[in-house]
Amino acid sequence: MHVLAPHLxxxxxxxxxAASGLGYYRDHRSRGRIIGGGETGVMDEVLSRIxxxxxxxxxxxxxxxxxxxxxxxxxxxxxxAHAYGAAARVLEDAATGQPPLGGGEAGAGGYVHxxxxxxxxxxxxxxxxxxxxxxxSPLLFLGTAGPPPPPNHHHHHQLGRGPHPHQWLGxxxxxxxxxxxxxxxxxxxxxxxxxxxxxxxxxxxxxxPRQGRRRRESGEKNVTVTVAAQxxxxxxxxxxxxxxxxxxxxxxxxGSRYPRSYYRCTHKNYYGCExxxxxxxxxxxxxxxxxxxxxxxxxxxxxxxxxxLPNTTGAxxxxxxxxxxxxxxxxxxxxxxxxxxxLVVAPVVVEPPPPHQLGILNYSWMSSSPTNLGVGLAGEASxxxxxxxxxxxxxxYPVLDLADVMFNSGSSGGSTMDDIFSSHDRRDS
DNA sequence: TGGATTTGACCGCC
DNA sequence: GGCGGTCAAATCCA
Numbered sequence: 488m489h490v491l492a493p494h495l496x497x498x499x500x501x502x503x504x505a506a507s508g509l510g511y512y513r514d515h516r517s518r519g520r521i522i523g524g525g526e527t528g529v530m531d532e533v534l535s536r537i538x539x540x541x542x543x544x545x546x547x548x549x550x551x552x553x554x555x556x557x558x559x560x561x562x563x564x565x566x567x568a569h570a571y572g573a574a575a576r577v578l579e580d581a582a583t584g585q586p587p588l589g590g591g592e593a594g595a596g597g598y599v600h601x602x603x604x605x606x607x608x609x610x611x612x613x614x615x616x617x618x619x620x621x622x623x624s625p626l627l628f629l630g631t632a633g634p635p636p637p638p639n640h641h642h643h644h645q646l647g648r649g650p651h652p653h654q655w656l657g658x659x660x661x662x663x664x665x666x667x668x669x670x671x672x673x674x675x676x677x678x679x680x681x682x683x684x685x686x687x688x689x690x691x692x693x694x695x696p697r698q699g700r701r702r703r704e705s706g707e708k709n710v711t712v713t714v715a716a717q718x719x720x721x722x723x724x725x726x727x728x729x730x731x732x733x734x735x736x737x738x739x740x741x742g743s744r745y746p747r748s749y750y751r752c753t754h755k756n757y758y759g760c761e762x763x764x765x766x767x768x769x770x771x772x773x774x775x776x777x778x779x780x781x782x783x784x785x786x787x788x789x790x791x792x793x794x795x796l797p798n799t800t801g802a803x804x805x806x807x808x809x810x811x812x813x814x815x816x817x818x819x820x821x822x823x824x825x826x827x828x829x830l831v832v833a834p835v836v837v838e839p840p841p842p843h844q845l846g847i848l849n850y851s852w853m854s855s856s857p858t859n860l861g862v863g864l865a866g867e868a869s870x871x872x873x874x875x876x877x878x879x880x881x882x883x884y885p886v887l888d889l890a891d892v893m894f895n896s897g898s899s900g901g902s903t904m905d906d907i908f909s910s911h912d913r914r915d916s
Numbered sequence: 917t918g919g920a921t922t923t924g925a926c927c928g929c930c
Numbered sequence: 931g932g933c934g935g936t937c938a939a940a941t942c943c944a
Contacts, residue, residue, distance in 0.1 A: 734921060736936060749935065753920095765935090 711779040713769070730784065732764060744770045752784055760784050 732750035739746045745768035752760040762784040769775050 733919090735938090737921090737923070738934065738936095741933065747934085751936095763935095 709779055709781050711777055713775055713777050716774045716776065728764075728778070730762070740767065743767065745773070 731753035733753045733755075734748055734750050736749040737746050738749070747765050747767040750764045750766065752762040754760045755762075761782045763781040765779045765781070767777050767779075769777055
């Protein structure tokens with residue numbers, strides 16, 4: 488049974504932060520994704536929102552089997568709807584020529600426009616939750632209004648650190664070429680001087696056997712997706728998936744040109760969230776990454792609005808299209824995405840998608856050949872070990888490939904929860 | 917000063 | 931024994 492997450496108890500406070508553009512959104516703002524209302528900024532914002540919504544949907548899917556608390560589920564649904572609603576509003580603004588979330592910074596994330604009252608629900612799409620047992624159903628959740636501040640939209644702290652505040656953040660820069668080149672992104676450029684392992688590990692202290700270093704658990708649910716590098720800015724950065732991750736390791740993998748980076752949920756300590764992911768650049772296509780998610784998030788990093796959500800009318804037809812056929816989905820998605828033909832929404836086949844993590848979508852940015860990315864979502868049985876997108880490609884059910892959407896949701900960073908519960912997280916590591 | 921990343925070492929599984 | 935995953939001290943940065 489589900490235990491009410493702490494964040495559900497704090498909405499007023501969080502909402503206030505959201506409305507004021509404080510906290511969470513600080514980095515989001517600095518990130519400049521809506522700079523000058525440029526289209527790129529708009530789309531970044533849109534993708535971020537959609538990614539958030541999708542992520543939440545995936546989480547919900549994961550929780551459904553074990554949760555029967557109507558109130559909780561309703562709150563989750565609202566959060567999802569709000570995320571998509573925020574995206575719709577940004578697109579509406581773009582379509583009408585309004586400066587997207589202008590100086591107001593999208594109400595910090597596009598959820599609450601400081602200068603405008605929340606528009607009425609758009610009913611753009613209708614959510615569709617396949618029954619848990621029907622995990623093979625294509626999914627896409629789109630809803631309406633409201634603001635759930637993607638927790639991540641506070642974005643990585645490193646955002647502010649690097650020289651490229653407008654870059655997509657997400658995985659560490661070193662993912663690109665490993666060895667922590669640190670030149671590709673906002674990530675810190677460290678160790679100019681070989682601090683050397685000697686300094687660190689030097690006091691050849693008596694090697695005390697470490698306890699508790701355990702390996703992956705069998706039965707752990709994994710999902711591997713292949714995603715393109717960030718469409719804008721530094722393409723050597725893997726796209727962000729909206730979660731807040733903390734890198735805890737990097738490893739050169741035998742047979743791979745690029746190192747694999749390991750991340751775990753930033754909120755591991757506070758929520759005991761065991762979500763992890765591995766990011767590895769593909770040898771055959773350096774501009775794509777294989778991201779393997781291990782374990783689901785239990786942290787529910789998205790918070791604020793759950794208890795302050797305005798009405799959510801479910802949404803409409805477009806969503807239905809998404810769930811019916813790739814073609815329809817593409818069309819609908821295109822419409823939803825503000826008529827951007829360059830935002831390719833293509834059908835993707837995936838392995839039996841574990842009910843969880845369905846919030847992951849693959850995309851291709853302005854790609855004339857959306858499928859050449861080998862996008863795919865693959866479920867993997869018991870290990871958090873290697874997986875291949877190839878497997879995903881051999882499967883048989885369609886899932887949307889929303890342009891960029893999912894993984895560029897904007898950042899994993901600096902986290903909302905970190906701001907609020909930083910002290911707790913300190914138990915880290 | 918706090919929080920995140922880097923990176924060599926450690927450890928478990930195959 | 932090798933490889934992959936994780937730990938944790940050192941380091942970096944805002």
